[in-house]
Amino acid sequence: MTTFDRPAARFRALPPRAVDLLVVAVVAWFTGLDAAANDPQYQQADSFTWLLLAVSLAVLAWRRRWPVPVALVTGAACAGWALHGHIGELLNLPTIVALYTVAVRGDRTRTLWTGLAASLASGAVALAVGHDVVNPQGLPVLEMLWPLVPLLLGEVVRTRRQLLDEYTARAARAEQDRERETARRVNEERVRIARELHDVVAHTVTAMTVQAGVALDAFDVRPEVARRALRQVRNSGKDAVRELRATVTVLRDPGGDPAEPAPGVDRIPELVERFAGGDVEITLRRQGEPERAAPVVGLAAYRIVQEALTNVVKHAGARHATVTVVRENDRLTVEVVDDGGPSGTAEGGFGLIGMRERALAAGGTIDHGPRPEGGFRVRAVFRADGEGDGGRRW
Numbered sequence: 390m391t392t393f394d395r396p397a398a399r400f401r402a403l404p405p406r407a408v409d410l411l412v413v414a415v416v417a418w419f420t421g422l423d424a425a426a427n428d429p430q431y432q433q434a435d436s437f438t439w440l441l442l443a444v445s446l447a448v449l450a451w452r453r454r455w456p457v458p459v460a461l462v463t464g465a466a467c468a469g470w471a472l473h474g475h476i477g478e479l480l481n482l483p484t485i486v487a488l489y490t491v492a493v494r495g496d497r498t499r500t501l502w503t504g505l506a507a508s509l510a511s512g513a514v515a516l517a518v519g520h521d522v523v524n525p526q527g528l529p530v531l532e533m534l535w536p537l538v539p540l541l542l543g544e545v546v547r548t549r550r551q552l553l554d555e556y557t558a559r560a561a562r563a564e565q566d567r568e569r570e571t572a573r574r575v576n577e578e579r580v581r582i583a584r585e586l587h588d589v590v591a592h593t594v595t596a597m598t599v600q601a602g603v604a605l606d607a608f609d610v611r612p613e614v615a616r617r618a619l620r621q622v623r624n625s626g627k628d629a630v631r632e633l634r635a636t637v638t639v640l641r642d643p644g645g646d647p648a649e650p651a652p653g654v655d656r657i658p659e660l661v662e663r664f665a666g667g668d669v670e671i672t673l674r675r676q677g678e679p680e681r682a683a684p685v686v687g688l689a690a691y692r693i694v695q696e697a698l699t700n701v702v703k704h705a706g707a708r709h710a711t712v713t714v715v716r717e718n719d720r721l722t723v724e725v726v727d728d729g730g731p732s733g734t735a736e737g738g739f740g741l742i743g744m745r746e747r748a749l750a751a752g753g754t755i756d757h758g759p760r761p762e763g764g765f766r767v768r769a770v771f772r773a774d775g776e777g778d779g780g781r782r783w
Contacts, residue, residue, distance in 0.1 A: 409450050416482050417446050423479035424470075432474030441466040441473075445483040452490040457503070460487040464507060468514045485539045492543025493550075500544050507536035580746070597622045599664055599702055621663060653687025654714060654721070655680040657694055661712055669702055669727070670709050677716030683775035689751035690714070690723045690769065696740045697725035697767040704729075707764065721773045728764040744769070751775060 403411070424434050424442055432438075445466040452459045463483040470480045488507060492500045515532035604618035652660075661673045682690065694712055701710045707729030715722045741757060744767065748755035753771035760766050 405453065409453060412486060413446050413450050416449060416486055417442075419479050420445070420482045423477040423482075424475070432476075434475065437473060438470065438475050441469050449483050449486060452487055453494065456487065456491045456494050457499070460484065460491050460503065460507075463487045464510060468510065471514050471518050481535070484536070488536055489539040489543040492540045493547045495547075497544065500540050504537050504540045507540070508533040511536050597626065599668075602668075624663075651684060651688045652691045653680070653684060654682055654690050654723075655687070657691060657712065657714055657723075660691065660695055660698065664698055664702060669707055671698065671701075672709070672711045674711060674713045676714070679714045679716040679721055679773075681716070682721045682771070682773045685751050685775045686721060686753070686771045686773060689747040689753065690721060690771065692747050693744045693755070693767065693769050694723055694725055696744050700740055701725065701727045701729065701765075716773060719773050721771045722768065724766065724768040726760070726764060726766045 420442060424438050445463045448459045448462045464487070467481045467484045470477070488503065491503050495503075512529045512533040515529040600618040600621040604615040604622070607614035607618065658673055661671050664671050679690075680687075694714075698710065698712070701707055707727035710725060710727040713722070713724040713726075715724075744757070745755055748769045748771070751771055752775055753769055755767070755769040757767040758765070
């Protein structure tokens with residue numbers, strides 16, 4: 390802050406009432422000095438002169454609350470001095486302050502009407518005084534101009550303040566928009582992380598539970614089956630650790646690449662194999678070339694099948710399930726159907742919500758619900774190139 394800025398900053402920091410009284414004191418000092426010293430050929434200061442000054446200063450203290458009445462009173466006092474024959478250079482200072490306040494605290498329409506009235510009144514007083522005293526005032530045209538100066542200054546100051554307020558409001562709105570956008574992105578990222586962790590952990594734990602049950606049942610009578618199931622448990626655990634490590638890597642370094650590529654349609658057979666040997670017999674049917682789908686579509690299809698199989702094993706009480714992966718032209722369809730009870734899949738769980746979010750994020754659609762002949766079906770349809778709009782039914 391410069392040397393000139395410090396007094397202005399301290400002045401703006403004062404309470405409004407203190408500022409008004411300080412303005413009255415300054416006006417009283419300069420106007421009083423001018424009223425006390427007049428040219429000898431004109432009317433000298435008398436009681437009427439000081440009365441008009443006292444009235445002008447008294448009403449000037451209320452210029453913020455009633456700017457137009459204060460301008461009228463101070464203007465009448467200024468005209469009274471002129472008509473009384475007391476001529477001075479600073480006797481119009483109270484009127485100047487009052488007119489400035491009218492403009493700075495009003496609007497453009499009020500400023501225009503006030504300027505018109507003040508100019509006409511000032512010109513009329515100049516004409517009247519010019520007939521009684523030998524050229525005590527300037528030309529009437531010039532006298533009509535001086536009331537416009539404080540009004541113009543007040544208009545400029547008010548317009549500048551409005552622009553500053555508008556810029557401040559825009560900056561505040563922009564900051565709020567940035568905060569909302571940041572909160573939205575954080576929330577989306579939280580949902581994405583929760584979905585990834587749910588898909589990895591819930592599926593892996595379910596698959597490991599199934600294989601551990603197979604190993605426990607076959608431990609004494611069929612050791613080779615138990616060993617195969619335990620190897621599957623170990624492999625499932627390794628896969629889960631690998632996927633979790635890849636997720637954590639992305640979280641630590643959003644610009645980095647995960648160590649393991651995201652799973653796709655080509656890993657659905659491996660996914661089905663993890664549930665093999667349990668109480669649910671799972672059949673995989675493939676048609677066309679589904680592996681040629683876009684990565685975002687392949688990941689969504691993989692996760693949907695993963696979640697659907699997890700629900701089948703955990704909730705459906707089914708004996709059979711069928712996973713169908715079909716590529717027809719530019720359309721990829723994945724479907725998981727089971728023969729469990731009508732209340733099989735947990736409708737209120739997060740799994741179905743996650744599947745819907747994944748399908749929409751990849752531009753596809755998803756339907757799920759009980760089948761008329763019994764069991765439950767989950768069916769998702771995508772554009773294989775990942776260009777679907779997520780809102781159109783195939």
